[in-house]
Amino acid sequence: MSQIQTDPPPAPAVHEPAPPPRIVIVGGGAGGLELATRLGHRLGRRGHAEVTLVDASLTHLWKPLLHEVASGTLDSQDDEVSFLAHAKRHHFRFQLGTMAGLDRARRTLLLAAIDDEDGHIMIPGRELPYDKLIVAIGSVSNDFGVEGVREHCLFLDSREQADRFQHIFLTHFIKAQTQAVPPGEGQMKVALIGGGATGVELAAELHHVSRLLVAYGFDRIVPERDLKLVLIEAAERLVPAVPERISQIAERELRRIGVEVHTGTLVTRITREGVETRNGVCFPARFKVWTAGIRAPCFLSTLGLQTNRSGQLMVRPTLQSVDDDDVFAIGDCAACPSGVGTTILPPTAQAAHQQALLLARSLAGQVRKGRPLEAFQFVNLGGFVSLGGHTATGTLMGNLLGKVAATLIIEGWLARFTYRLLYRKHQWAIHGGVRTVLMVLTDWATRRGRARLKLH
Ligand SMILES: Cc1cc2nc3c(=O)[nH]c(=O)nc-3n(C[C@H](O)[C@H](O)[C@H](O)COP(=O)(O)OP(=O)(O)OC[C@H]3O[C@@H](n4cnc5c(N)ncnc54)[C@H](O)[C@@H]3O)c2cc1C
Structure with missing residues (x-):
């Protein structure tokens, strides 16, 4: 009797879960750090996505504080946030690196080599794959071609x-x-x-x-x-x-x-x-x-994505680039429609914050529930100008005071207090309420015993 050879029964199909999407945010400033923090909690914490923040620097300092650093009324070291420590606490990864280019066909971010103090290459140029890329690299001064x-x-x-x-x-x-x-x-x-x-x-x-x-x-x-x-x-x-x-x-x-x-x-x-x-x-x-x-960093105009005259990436209301569904831009480097005619939003920390807030919700909804991306709508809450020492001036828009469409102009110490609250709001967004309250108390206690100026 000849034996009939039969194929072994097929192994039951093992359903490999799809790897979590790789979300890469470049630039940990007013918009990018808040976005990374929120996405870390919404997606990174339970492995729904792998969230990575890339920044050219190891620390974050809220940019509207720079005039205080320049004058010496604020020591930059007192208020900076370590990206590595922050990433660990908020469930995302951090990579030190400067975005130098983009290979959109391979969905890969190109990071420049990092030199040591003598100009030798310390870390060679790298590639970082992504599924969703958010460009939040801010802006640089625009010299408008003026000589000297x-x-x-x-x-x-x-x-x-x-x-x-x-x-x-x-x-x-x-x-x-x-x-x-x-x-x-x-x-x-x-x-x-x-x-x-x-x-x-x-x-x-x-x-x-x-x-x-x-x-x-x-x-x-x-x-x-x-x-x-x-x-x-x-x-x-x-x-x-x-x-x-x-x-x-x-x-x-x-x-x-x-x-x-x-x-x-x-x-x-x-x-x-x-x-x-x-x-x-x-x-x-x-x-x-x-x-x-200001203008956006020049290399953005070389990525093959549409930019405007200020070098900002042109985005749709969903904050996606007009050319690529997987590339987003927020903050100063984005040319985002303001909703009024063809104008774009002015570059402010307020706009960067609101965009980060929306995109965190929108991307989390897409990744976890397959929802369509939401459209961004700017809500102007007013603006302030600090006038040194204890004074400032600015407007509070009706949206902040309830539904009433009113503009309230304030000045003096009340404006200064409101101006300071904007920074506390940023701290709240990235550190949470408890830590912000502790920071306020620590600042108050330590600043009383310190010089009012950086004198070194
Ligand atoms: C002195 C001053 C006062 C201001 N006052 C106010 C105010 O009162 N109210 C207000 O709303 N706005 C104010 N602004 C504007 C506000 O600071 C910006 O609009 C806001 O910071 C923009 O946020 P962003 O996230 O787009 O960029 P940024 O906060 O500038 O962050 C950009 C980040 O990207 C990183 N980066 C840059 N290039 C690269 C690269 N190639 N690769 C990797 N990382 C990169 C940087 O290190 C930085 O961490 C002020 C600005 C200044 C300078």
Whole structure:
């Protein structure tokens, strides 16, 4: 009897679960860090997705604090957040790296090599695969092609630049205090080019700090005589992005404290000696600070995705790139429709925060429940301009006060208090309520026993 060979019965089909999607967020700033934190809790914690944050730096500092770092009223180390520690606590991964390109066909992010202090390659360039990529790399100063800006101006784009400014400013005070002859006129003349929120806030903060420095022993310096602050703005009014009444209050306050304000003045060239304008006026200045506007980092225009004139990635209301469903952009680097005509949202921390909030909910809904992505709608809650020391001005929009569509203009200590709340709100979003309350208490306790200025 011949035996009939039969195939072994097929093994029961093992249903391999699909690997969790890889969500990569590039840029841990006002928008990106909040998004990573929220997605870490919603998806990373239970393995619904693998959430990775990539940043060029190891720490986060909320960017609207940079003028305080530059003036020395805030020590950047006190308020920075370690990405590695934060990632562990909030269920996402962190990778140090600078986005340098994108291979969309292979859904792979390209990270530049990292050099050591001697310029040798320490970590070679890497690739990072993704299923969803969120670009949140913020913005850099836009020099609008004006001659001499890169060579002669200081900037406030990063914590390092703000720290450098603080160091230079303090060193010049020390020089003026210790030199054999009294400080000469113009020795400490600062020209701020750009009268948006950053320029206005920095001018007011520098004025405030110069008085504090005198109290800390720089008694040979008479700030009214020796420190000259000049603010130059091309538009007809300061902080063009806020209601006119706020601009008027800001200008009135700056003039009151002695800042020279020039609106409607277009800067055409920066030299070692000073600032030249289209109407032929030259402002001599020892320091030139460029705060005249921002653009997205240049390499974004080389990714094959549509960008606008400021280099921002064009996105749909779902915050997806107009060219690629798997690439999203939020914050300053995104050209997001404002919902009013064809205009796009101005670059603010408020917009970055709201976009992070929506995208965390929207992506979590898509990954976990297969829901369609939600459309972003900006809700303007108002805006504030800090005017140094204990004062500020700004608007609270009706949405914050309930359903009433009203705009309330406030100034003085109440505005300053509300302005400080914006930072606490950011801390709340990334650390949660309990830790934020503890941080407020710790700040209050430690700052009372410390110098009111960074003096090193
Ligand atoms: C002095 C000052 C005051 C301001 N005041 C206010 C205010 O009062 N209210 C307000 O709403 N807005 C204010 N702004 C604007 C606000 O700071 C920005 O709109 C906001 O920070 C944008 O958030 P973002 O997440 O897009 O980018 P950012 O917060 O700038 O974060 C970008 C992150 O990306 C990282 N990064 C950059 N390039 C790369 C790369 N190639 N690869 C990897 N990582 C990268 C950076 O290290 C950074 O961590 C102020 C800005 C300044 C400078």
